[in-house]
Amino acid sequence: xxxxxxxxxxxxxxxxxxxxxxxxxxxxxxxxxxxxxxxxxxxxxxxxxxxxxxxxxxxxxxxxxxxxxxxxxxxxx
Amino acid sequence: xxxxxxxxxxxxxxxxxxxxxxxxxxxxxxxxxxxxxxxxxxxxxxxxxxxxxxxxxxxxxxxxxxxxxxxxxxxxxxxxxxxxxxxxxxxxxxxxxxxxxxxxxxxxxxxxxxxxxxxxxxxxxxxxxxxxxxxxxxxxxxxxxxxxxxxxxxxxxxxxxxxxxxxxxxxxxxxxxxxxxxxxxxxxxxxxxxxxxxxxxxxxxxxxxxxxxxxxxxxxxxxxxxxxxxxxxxxxxxxxxxxxxxxxxxxx
Numbered sequence: 472x473x474x475x476x477x478x479x480x481x482x483x484x485x486x487x488x489x490x491x492x493x494x495x496x497x498x499x500x501x502x503x504x505x506x507x508x509x510x511x512x513x514x515x516x517x518x519x520x521x522x523x524x525x526x527x528x529x530x531x532x533x534x535x536x537x538x539x540x541x542x543x544x545x546x547x548x
Numbered sequence: 549x550x551x552x553x554x555x556x557x558x559x560x561x562x563x564x565x566x567x568x569x570x571x572x573x574x575x576x577x578x579x580x581x582x583x584x585x586x587x588x589x590x591x592x593x594x595x596x597x598x599x600x601x602x603x604x605x606x607x608x609x610x611x612x613x614x615x616x617x618x619x620x621x622x623x624x625x626x627x628x629x630x631x632x633x634x635x636x637x638x639x640x641x642x643x644x645x646x647x648x649x650x651x652x653x654x655x656x657x658x659x660x661x662x663x664x665x666x667x668x669x670x671x672x673x674x675x676x677x678x679x680x681x682x683x684x685x686x687x688x689x690x691x692x693x694x695x696x697x698x699x700x701x702x703x704x705x706x707x708x709x710x711x712x713x714x715x716x717x718x719x720x721x722x723x724x725x726x727x728x729x730x731x732x733x734x735x736x737x738x739x740x741x742x743x744x745x746x747x748x749x750x751x752x753x754x755x756x757x758x759x760x761x762x763x764x765x766x767x768x769x770x771x772x773x774x775x776x777x778x779x780x781x782x783x784x785x786x787x788x789x790x791x792x793x794x795x796x797x798x799x800x
Binding site for chain 1: 680684728
């Protein structure tokens with residue numbers, strides 16, 4: 472599981488945010504476009520791409536995209 | 549703003565499913581007449597080509613196109629989505645109807661009708677949105693029905709059920725994609741003079757016509773005009789709406 476690929480999938484859930492904004496250290500809750508609908512689409516993307524079920528707590532406790540990547544990685548193992 | 553026509557579809561590329569059918573073909577003609585270019589799809593290849601050939605030339609640089617596909621087949625649906633350029637409008641119009649009284653309903657018929665009327669439009673919408681093929685400011689229109697959503701009639705249970713499903717899905721997409729600037733609505737016809745109502749006898753049709761205050765069934769063009777309105781910028785603040793086009797049938 473590569474973080475580069477994870478970030479690409481993560482970024483696909485957004486429409487208006489510049490691609491350059493998506494980095495491992497990005498605090499994604501603070502992105503203007505981030506919303507409960509986007510959170511739902513990230514949860515669905517993670518289920519589809521990685522076979523991992525994230526809960527609301529996983530989403531809120533992750534601060535950066537890398538944090539979320541690590542959560543997904545640990546659940547996938 | 550003199551001279552600007554909000555009902556114009558100039559510069560818009562619009563995908564229409566069921567393009568060889570009565571309402572689909574009328575919608576194609578109306579859209580092209582209003583300045584759009586259309587991409588028509590249908591399972592009936594010969595009829596589709598005939599409709600495409602009968603359309604006026606697109607006023608846009610790109611030509612009108614057609615793509616034969618069975619949208620209940622996942623591979624063919626995916627091929628259609630890949631074929632489509634960026635779209636300003638999507639008309640999920642393909643559908644079937646069969647009259648069956650409740651005690652004669654079979655599971656095979658439920659599955660067949662549901663796949664065409666409900667699963668295919670949901671899955672097509674899903675794929676187009678997921679692949680970001682619908683532009684910001686775009687409009688999705690479903691051909692739902694007065695049946696199920698506004699009234700029911702004997703023998704039409706399965707069809708009406710699928711149209712209720714489309715109604716709920718249409719409103720859900722409107723809610724989810726409103727923030728992204730994509731609108732979603734439906735047209736809800738009563739009886740339309742197309743091949744779809746071929747299963748009614750002349751006597752049934754004449755009796756049914758008495759339920760219409762305007763004393764006629766819709767022509768496909770009546771429905772096409774509603775579709776064109778919902779696709780146009782004239783409807784830019786309209787989303788989640790089920791537009792009844794039924795000659796007043798559901799009033800009584």
